[in-house]
Amino acid sequence: MRTITPYDAIGEALAEEMRRDATVLAFGEGIATKRHDLVAEFGAARVRNTPLAEGIIAGTAAGAAATGLRPVVDLLFAPFLTFSMEEIVNSAGKLRFLSGGQFSFPMVAMAMTGAGWGVGAQHNHNVEAWFVHSPGLKVVMPSTAADFKGLMKSSIRDDNPVLFFLDVALLHTPGEVPDGDHLVPLGKAAIRRPGSDVTLVSYAKTVHGCVAAAETLAAEGISAEVVDLRSLKPWDEEAVLASVRKTGRLVVVHEASRTCGVGAEIAATVAEEAFASLRTPIVRLAGPDAPAASSWVLEQAFVPQADAIAEAARGAVARTLSLATA
Amino acid sequence: MSTSPAVPGPAAFLEQMMLIRAFEERSAASFAEGRSPGTCTCVGQEASAVGVVAALREDDLILTNHRSAGHLLARGADPGRLMAEIMGRSTGYCGGKSGTLHVSAKELGVILTSTIVGGELSLAPGVALSLSMKGSDAVVACFFGDGAACEGIFHEALNLAAVWKLPVLFVCENNEWQAFVHRRETMLTENIASRAAGYGIEGRTVDGNDAEAVFAAAAEAVERIRETKTPFLLETKTYRLRGHFEPDDQGYVDKDELATWRARDPIATLRSRLLSSGALTTGEAAAMDRRVAERLDAAFSFAAGSPWPSLDQLTTNVYA
Structure with a gap:
């Protein structure tokens, strides 16, 4: 290594x-x-x-x-x-x-x-x-x-x-x-952090935001699983569905703009294939439908950050609790 | 290395051109009868196709475009499999998936047909790069029109091929029409070949309605490419005698212009020249007519009798 x-x-x-x-x-x-x-x-x-x-x-x-x-x-x-x-x-x-x-x-x-x-x-x-x-x-x-x-x-x-x-x-x-002939297959996601309460699906830089959010959530007693897609086409439906079936909650996170983004496809597929496992509505956290600005603060504000990811995950978990007690 | 092609006689050119013309006219008639989709025919441009293709060796490669039947038939394509492709049948060169617009036939060295105007130009340098990196002295003949020469990719392709010294014969079949727009509305110069100088390569304009003249110019250009490892821009001046895409009544075409070019029909001109010089007898000409008709009868009945692709073909060949 x-x-x-x-x-x-x-x-x-x-x-x-x-x-x-x-x-x-x-x-x-x-x-x-x-x-x-x-x-x-x-x-x-x-x-x-x-x-x-x-x-x-x-x-x-x-x-x-x-x-x-x-x-x-x-x-x-x-x-x-x-x-x-x-x-x-x-x-x-x-x-x-x-x-x-x-x-x-x-x-x-x-x-x-x-x-x-x-x-x-x-x-x-x-x-x-x-x-x-x-x-x-x-x-x-x-x-x-x-x-x-x-x-x-x-x-x-x-x-x-x-x-x-x-x-x-x-x-x-x-x-x-890793040393040597290191190959990563296309179409296979990686579980960056295992968890049982909520699934965070992401790729590229926002994976790191998800991992940071998962650490924060762990301190609060919420166990988040982070799935790094790595490949967007083909994408690893099996890994995402398996995780959602386990946790019952899905937050999809990416930097790209929300409308018709990769997250929309993942959310739709989970809704079609694992609806019965979902305990709360799917949440998408994505960049706005706007061009990216140059200014550092605006550029950073475009990207879903760890705090926002943690908040979305907290919301998903809290919503289940409120649904359960309603 | 393959040997250079034998010089075809004018009678051979004539029969090839007759086959192409009849193929295109039957294909248009078949469309009019509702038996096949509309096509972009190469009627009027046959001399350019047969002249250039005859100058190529077997290991040279061809990239063509939406007006491809002439190039394919000149290269020896089976008219039955070509018509089957146009009709969307499983026996076509691409299993019915390309239809009339994107026919490729790897077995004939006719590869990567793109129907996006200029698409063939974008692909040609890469094909030539493969040939030169393999150490081959084969060339790539890339056919496009005056319309494609007004696309930005024309500049990118010629410039890169020149800079990288790639063996591409760029063949601009200048047929005066860019879909429904006359060339005079889109460019100020008469010729495309003059643009070659801007890339530091050779260019030449030739009478595209004279198969022998096209052959001579193409053969010389191909030799230059093999010798100098530099691309060449050959412009064949010709005319699209039918409309852009069937059906097209050409109501927008100037009558005098059409009459002028009809009088220069590459097939009628060569046929009457050969008949009047005695190089071809009326009996031999009649025999050609008969052979062409017989081949096309067989081709069209093969195509019409061929099965449709199975519906699972909808999603096959998407990924390797």
């Missing part, structure tokens, strides 16, 4: 997968400049800078993926993905199906997002739900350094297009990463 940043964990994942498989290559906006160690080891043909042209970066990845390469592309910030929606959604996501399965698109598109750097809404926009809603794509958004590495390695090995979102608030915070 070593302690490294998620940024370095991604670098390790790229290096290990490029070493393992000669068809893996990386290109994007400054990746050869920023990750010079990869250029030194694998050469300029496999680690390339590109023009600041997100459409052709994503399209080139799709074309290369369909014909035998495994590209990883760096599109810098998530809102820039609007320039590559055509290539990711219409080509990478649809052409396998439309061609009757003649082609596959093993590619990874990385982009940073989230509050933390004060960069404002054109660099900070949690757009993961757009891609969850698009067929043929997979979406991951890790919360720990170990998962950044393990999910990146699995994403590279996956035969489908994977959107890999990097929460900027986590990117340079060191965490423990």
Whole structure:
């Protein structure tokens, strides 16, 4: 076990997968400049800078993926993905199906997002739900350094297009990463803290808010279970349903805006599949339907914080008590 | 390395073009009869398709667009499986999932058809990157129109292909029409090929209604790409003789313009030239007509008689 940043964990994942498989290559906006160690080891043909042209970066990845390469592309910030929606959604996501399965698109598109750097809404926009809603794509958004590495390695090995979102608030915070060939499967959630009274489901930075809230709640005698989705498509229905069936209460937490966010899908699925286990209405705690501001206080206010998460969980538990005594 | 393709004779071009024309007209008729969906035909553009495709080796790859029947048939696609795809039948090249607009046939090297105007341009550099990283000297021929040349991705694709020295033959089939908008309304220059200079690559404009001229220009361009490892922009000047998408009565098209281009019909022009020079006898021409008709009769009855896809196909091939 070593302690490294998620940024370095991604670098390790790229290096290990490029070493393992000669068809893996990386290109994007400054990746050869920023990750010079990869250029030194694998050469300029496999680690390339590109023009600041997100459409052709994503399209080139799709074309290369369909014909035998495994590209990883760096599109810098998530809102820039609007320039590559055509290539990711219409080509990478649809052409396998439309061609009757003649082609596959093993590619990874990385982009940073989230509050933390004060960069404002054109660099900070949690757009993961757009891609969850698009067929043929997979979406991951890790919360720990170990998962950044393990999910990146699995994403590279996956035969489908994977959107890999990097929460900027986590990117340079060191965490423990296991030694060796560390793989984290796509579609498997992690229980970050077991509990029995309420389930907190989250991903990326708000997982840490949930864990902090769970610690506060524990001191008050409320046992919260924290489920880190890690993958948003496919997402681990089994793990979420099992937890809710145990606790009977669900609070879904994410930074992305509330309306039609990933939390809406989780809430709807739990309502459909585990309604009888629910002791209180599901609570969603999410960012507002507004662009993210640059100002530190507004940026932080956008994100569900530990206090608000604890309060929502307390509310859910109290509501059961009041329902029971009514 | 594969050897260069043999030079096809003009009679071979003529018969290929006749097959494409008849295929498109029958497909439009089939739509009019309510037997198949509407198509974007390549009527009028056949010379560009057969000329470019004939200049490619077997290991060269093709990316095409919504007006793809000419490229596919020129590459040797089975008209029966192509029509079956258009009709949404399970025997089509994509099992009926692509329909007329996104037909790909990996076995023919016709890959990644995108019907988003400019989509094919976005994919071509990546396909070429795969070829060059494998050490192959094969090229990618990417067909698009003057409409796609007005998309932003045209710039991104040509620029990246130039900077990365990727073996792409960009083929702009300039057919004067961008869906329902005339090219004159969307660009100030007459030619697309002149834009090549802005990317530091070679470009050339050729009469897209002359199959032999297209072939010669494409063959030369492909050789240049193999030698220089640099993309090339070839513009074939042609005309969309039918509407954008069936049905389209072309009521918006200038009558004189249409008449001018009808008089330059690539098939009628070549056929009468070959007949008057004696390179083709009336008997041989009649035999071509008969062969084309027979092939298409067989193709259309195969397609119409083919089964629909099973309903479980609704969700297969979404993920690998």
